[in-house]
Amino acid sequence: MSLGLRAKTALLMLRRGEHSEMLTELANRIYSDDASLILRRDLTRPLVPRPTAKIPIRIRPAEPGDFAQLSAERPRRLPALRANIPTCYVATTGDGSICYMQWLIPADEQARLRPLFKGELAAYESDTVLLEFAYTFERFRGRGIMGCAMAEIAEQGRSLGARWAITYVKQDNVASLKGCASAGFRPFMQRTERWRGLRLRQSFRLLAEGTPYPFELKSASQSS
Numbered sequence: 218m219s220l221g222l223r224a225k226t227a228l229l230m231l232r233r234g235e236h237s238e239m240l241t242e243l244a245n246r247i248y249s250d251d252a253s254l255i256l257r258r259d260l261t262r263p264l265v266p267r268p269t270a271k272i273p274i275r276i277r278p279a280e281p282g283d284f285a286q287l288s289a290e291r292p293r294r295l296p297a298l299r300a301n302i303p304t305c306y307v308a309t310t311g312d313g314s315i316c317y318m319q320w321l322i323p324a325d326e327q328a329r330l331r332p333l334f335k336g337e338l339a340a341y342e343s344d345t346v347l348l349e350f351a352y353t354f355e356r357f358r359g360r361g362i363m364g365c366a367m368a369e370i371a372e373q374g375r376s377l378g379a380r381w382a383i384t385y386v387k388q389d390n391v392a393s394l395k396g397c398a399s400a401g402f403r404p405f406m407q408r409t410e411r412w413r414g415l416r417l418r419q420s421f422r423l424l425a426e427g428t429p430y431p432f433e434l435k436s437a438s439q440s441s
């Protein structure tokens with residue numbers, strides 16, 4: 218990524234008031250221990266029940282005319298939009314407003330994503346597509362849009378010949394984990410992340426089939 222693009226992205230993020238997130242991210246790179254779940258969905262199996270949003274939405278690939286609106290709402294995605302990494306999808310409401318964005322990336326494009334991906338991306342094969350950078354526009358949150366849109370975007374992977382869809386989510390991002398769960402994704406692997414003085418060390422481990430989401434464990438212990 219060029220220095221100019223980096224600076225423009227940082228400026229847009231500051232303008233949008235993301236100062237504290239930027240500082241937290243920097244502090245985390247100095248010293249933190251974190252973990253992400255890699256979630257997976259078998260696209261050959263029908264999704265039952267099918268998630269529905271509280272408002273009607275439809276998905277379509279993003280068009281160049283959407284880029285200004287997308288980067289104004291989510292400045293940190295400007296580099297991915299500029300790099301034209303296939304394919305950024307958007308969900309729109311009945312009046313055409315964009316309410317959600319997410320990339321679906323086939324295996325043969327993973328090298329282009331890698332420089333923009335936070336941390337290490339485990340290599341994936343041509344039977345798999347990756348979903349990345351899920352984002353619901355702030356004014357549309359809490360209406361079940363993520364689960365519904367993500368389910369449909371993942372299913373676009375079938376026409377690319379994929380059986381599996383995978384996605385990375387921080388283990389404490391409950392809203393995102395729940396959205397992925399309703400889109401049919403289940404815990405598949407775990408990535409542990411250890412930052413010390415701007416150096417990242419990561420490790421991956423396969424999870425046993427049927428491993429619950431952390432929020433499922435919590436709700437089971439509350440109901441017993």
Ligand SMILES: CC(C)(COP(=O)(O)OP(=O)(O)OC[C@H]1O[C@@H](n2cnc3c(N)ncnc32)[C@H](O)[C@@H]1OP(=O)(O)O)[C@@H](O)C(=O)NCCC(=O)NCCS
Binds near residue numbers: 351352
């Ligand atoms: C994560 C995100 C995409 C969810 O979008 P959304 O369309 O508002 O999500 P939904 O309305 O489908 O809600 C998903 C679930 O999370 C729950 N939820 C929403 N906000 C929550 C919160 N702050 N804490 C816990 N649960 C929450 C909802 O109740 C819903 O649960 P349910 O399926 O049991 O009803 C959105 O919050 C977002 O864009 N966040 C910033 C970017 C981000 O974190 N992206 C994900 C990167 S992996």
